[in-house]
Amino acid sequence: MTNTKQVCIIGVGLIGGSIALSIKETFPEYEIVGIDTDLSIIHEAISMGVVDWGTIDLNQGVEKADIIFVATPVKATEYIIKQLCQAQLKPDCIVTDVGSTKENIYESARCFQEKSISFIGGHPMAGSEKSGVKASNRRLFENAYYILTPSDWTPQHAVDVLKNVLESTKAEIIVMSSKVHDEVVGAISHLPHIVASALVNFVREKKDNPYYTALAAGGFRDITRIASASVEMWRDIVISNRESMLEILTEWERHIADIKQAIDVNDIVQIEQFFDTAKNFRDDLPIRQQSLIHQAYQLNVDVPDHPGVIGNIASVLGRNGVNIRNIYITHNRERGEGAMRLTFVSRDVQQRAYEVLTTAGYGVQIED
Ligand SMILES: NC(=O)c1ccc[n+]([C@@H]2O[C@H](COP(=O)([O-])OP(=O)(O)OC[C@H]3O[C@@H](n4cnc5c(N)ncnc54)[C@H](O)[C@@H]3O)[C@@H](O)[C@H]2O)c1
C-alpha cells in the first residue's frame, strides 16, 4: 500500500500515456494529471481516459503530485528536470523518468539532492515505432523488463513506493546503475536502431532502380521496422549516449570488417562460423512471454492475381466468425502474385482461420 494520491505525467505520448493507463487500471482512485506542450494533446488524452485533467503549465500541474513521471524525449527530460528543481514540489514527492538513456538524466537530476527530493531513473524496455498518446496501451509493458536506476540520495522506501505503483504495468522491475544501463542498452537497443536506419538509407540511395524497393520484402522489412520510429526521440538518444555509442560503433565496424575480409579471401570456414555463431546465440536467447499486444498469431496466404481475391479472403473468414486483427500485403513476386499476412488475436483464432482458408482452397502457411 502507498499513500500516493496524485500521479503527474509530463509528456503524454506513447510511453507516458501507457504508464498512465496501467496505473489507472490498478489504482482507479489515483488522480492522473497530464502535462504536455500542446493543449490539443491534453484534450485527446482526457477524451481517451488516459488522464483525469491536464495543463500546459508545468508548475500548476506538479504542485500536488506525489509521483512525477517525465516521459518526454531525453533532451527535453534534462531540461524539464532542471525546471522541476526550481518548482514548488511536495516534500515527499518522487520524481522518475522513462528515458532510453540514463547517465545524462542522472547528471541533470543531481539538483534534487540538495532539496532532498527523491529521484529514481527509469526505463521500460518495451515500446514501438509509433508515437503519441493515440498509440498508448495499458498492456504495453506486460512481461517486459522495467529498469530502475535510483540515485544514491534516494531512500529505499521511495524506491519501494515507485515499485509498488509500477507493478500495475505488470513489467518485471530490475535495478542497475545508469552507467551499466547505457552500455548494455546502447548495444541491444540503440545500435539496432542505427543499423536499421543505415540499412534503409543504403537501399534508399539505390532507389533509381525500382527493383530495390519492389523486392525489399520480408527480411528487409523485419529488420527495419524500427527505422520508422520518432526522429526526435532517436536524435536525442544517440546524442545523450555519445560515449557508449562511439565505443559500440567501433566494435560494430570490426564485425563488419571481419565478414568483409572473409568474403574477400573466400574463407568459407570463417563465413560459416559467422552465421553459425549468430544462429546459435540467437536461437538460445531466452524467450520472454510477451504481452498480448506484441503477440502475433499470423498466417501467410498465397494470393493469386484475381480481382476481388482479397475481399473474398476477408469475407470467407468473416462468414465463419473469424476476426482479422491486421492485414499486410507483400507484392514480392513477379507478375502481380503476392502473399497476404494476416494477424489474429490468439492461437485458437489463428488455427480456425487456417482451417477455414485451406477448406476454401487457399495456400496457407502458419507462421510461428
Ligand atoms: N517509444 C519507445 O519505444 C520507447 C520505449 C521506452 C522508453 N522510451 C522513452 O520514452 C520517452 C518518450 O517517448 P515516447 O515514445 O512516448 O514519445 P512520444 O513522442 O510518443 O511522446 C512524447 C510526448 O512528450 C511531449 N513533450 C515533448 N517535449 C515536451 C516538453 N518540453 N514538455 C512537455 N511535454 C513534452 C510530446 O508532445 C509528446 O506528447 C523518451 O525519452 C524515450 O526515449 C521510448
Ligand SMILES: O=C(O)C(=O)C[C@]1(C(=O)O)C=C[C@@H](O)C=C1
Ligand atoms: O519495439 C520497438 O519498437 C522498440 O524499439 C522498443 C525499444 C527497443 O529498442 O527495444 C526502443 C527504445 C526503448 O528505449 C526501449 C525499447
